[in-house]
Amino acid sequence: MASRTIRTPGIKDVAALAGVSASTASKALNDTGQLRAETRERVRRAAEQLGFTPDSRGRALASGRSFTVGLITTDSSGRFSIPIMLGAEDALSAGEMALVLCDTRDDPLREQHYLKSLVSRRVDGIIVTGRRTEAREPIDVPIPVVYAFSPSTDPDDTSVIVDDHGGAASAARHLLSLGREQIAHVTGPESHLSAQIRAAATMGAAREAFVGQPLYGEWSERWGRHAVDVLLRAQPTVDAITCGSDQIARGVCDRLRELGRSVPDDIAVTGYDNWSVMALASRPPLTTVDMELEELGRRTANLLLDVIAGSPRRGQLILPTRLIPRESTLGT
Amino acid sequence: MASRTIRTPGIKDVAALAGVSASTASKALNDTGQLRAETRERVRRAAEQLGFTPDSRGRALASGRSFTVGLITTDSSGRFSIPIMLGAEDALSAGEMALVLCDTRDDPLREQHYLKSLVSRRVDGIIVTGRRTEAREPIDVPIPVVYAFSPSTDPDDTSVIVDDHGGAASAARHLLSLGREQIAHVTGPESHLSAQIRAAATMGAAREAFVGQPLYGEWSERWGRHAVDVLLRAQPTVDAITCGSDQIARGVCDRLRELGRSVPDDIAVTGYDNWSVMALASRPPLTTVDMELEELGRRTANLLLDVIAGSPRRGQLILPTRLIPRESTLGT
DNA sequence: GAAAATCCGGAACACGTTTTCCTGGACGAA
DNA sequence: TTCGTCCAGGAAAACGTGTTCCGGATTTTC
Structure with missing residues (x-):
């Protein structure tokens, strides 16, 4: 049992190499707590040396957030959803958020399935988009939601639509x-x-x-x-x-x-x-x-980030087009 | 502090309601371990009653898997990547896997960024796809990878391409x-x-x-x-x-x-x-x-699932076209 | 020189699940 | 009766991180 299978190094390995405790290593890497600059640097070098990448599962558990948002689309094959998707992904990746893709193919059963999956993943938020401009039934989840392109029928929900x-x-x-x-x-x-x-x-x-x-x-x-x-x-x-x-x-x-x-x-x-x-x-x-659907996607994502951060902007945001x-x- | 903010119920809440321990509840819900049928049923009802959805972050941590795969594409705006994406997503969602989307926009820096993010998320596997049929440089990660449409230059990697x-x-x-x-x-x-x-x-x-x-x-x-x-x-x-x-x-x-x-x-x-x-x-x-790119996406995803499950199939898989x-x- | 303030860093716990190990009881056989 | 076996379920560890609290060491102050 001496030679365990090779694992990706954890924060404890970094801590050991730097000669500090795990908690100190965490503080050093996150620029938090009270540490000597020298200690911080030592930990950083140790992390570098080991090629340490923090495990976001642990982080997610500890922080209560998953740094993930779900994108639910009724048809991602359509040429409307795709630029929206890309714009959203662009805006989110800047904030270190990942985007998980859910194509319901207009099937309510699949939609339920995906919603359950997203809730189970404790996604930080959800973007809902469709291929028609008709308002759609809101989805019912205990998670921030923003609607893009197809607004929610509930005017109190946050929706971003085209003018x-x-x-x-x-x-x-x-x-x-x-x-x-x-x-x-x-x-x-x-x-x-x-x-x-x-x-x-x-x-x-x-x-x-x-x-x-x-x-x-x-x-x-x-x-x-x-x-x-x-x-x-x-x-x-x-x-x-x-x-x-x-x-x-x-x-x-x-x-x-x-x-x-x-x-x-x-x-x-x-x-x-x-x-x-x-x-x-x-x-x-x-x-x-x-x-300007890509911009719409970006705006939607940023709005969602606002909601997640605790400052929701309710109602419909109508974005201008360009001739x-x-x-x-x-x-x- | 008595009235904590309302949380989504955890397995402990289910266990408490069913009058069992958390571990028993886990076994009941996962059809594992040795339990009386009556106990199992009681736990199930409790879970149902509370609307319990297991937190996959905890599950991910415990099981060592994240039930997530990354899709890295050099341009998802292209009409080739999209059907592949959809096919992959389709095949994966059947296996309860989520797909996180990474569009590198042909920027090596963004690619590095995304790879780091995927590794940090301890993704179970990665699908790499591009818009050209030219072979591409393999990516270097300690995670199963399958290439779709654009094969890897390394013939030992797993690639799925069009005939x-x-x-x-x-x-x-x-x-x-x-x-x-x-x-x-x-x-x-x-x-x-x-x-x-x-x-x-x-x-x-x-x-x-x-x-x-x-x-x-x-x-x-x-x-x-x-x-x-x-x-x-x-x-x-x-x-x-x-x-x-x-x-x-x-x-x-x-x-x-x-x-x-x-x-x-x-x-x-x-x-x-x-x-x-x-x-x-x-x-x-x-x-x-x-x-038949959607089928190619499905095949790729299934191949990736095989690799993840431990039975890799190396080399290039060439899929037929249809007239x-x-x-x-x-x-x- | 002693008390107080400040700075560093570690121990412990929390997050939510799965899994391993263990215990207590029921039951059958000698 | 006693021993062994089997079953049902619980306690605790494990996963990897962030955070809170606390104690020791160093510096400052009177």
């Missing part, structure tokens, strides 16, 4: 400022809140320049192409189209080009999302609205 | 089986291993049906469009084009349509990646090669 209204309005105003006078709107299913909001905001901002009715369809290029035909039949003199997504906008551009209409000379087009594979690959590249002007409205 | 050669060959064989006799290949930068491999595999499988030289460029639609012009000038009689990515293939299709060439009647086209927003939105939808036939080769 969808402002985003759509900024696109419309951009077109007005370029002198466009007949603006149409093509977007996704009317059942989607974001489609409704964007349509309403567009009409509100365009006012008398808005022509016809918003065209609801699906979030696809195909619908964008088809919508052009519908639109041109009803409003042949339209000179601008704002779209509810970059995919739709790309379809719109493609179809317009096929019909020999120039973008933006004849008709200007705007997208929504700033999804680079769509917005940049489109011909011409799309003027679009960036929801990215490109050739589809400006020309070359 | 890029087989994938490209399957596309070429598919075209041959359809009677195509002049096959060209358009792909990404020659500096990318995957581009080289796919080109070589295409030539090998097409044999005398291969015309000209592989056209190397970039992974973009723009290059795909441009490549068509280059290609048709050099090889006017080509009747099939295999592409190194769906983006390139989409560009190829677009340009061919503009030139009045029918896909697939005049020229058949195949993509690579089965990236649905590209492959399905393309006109016509693309026959393409699916790398997805669609209209761009089959017609309607």
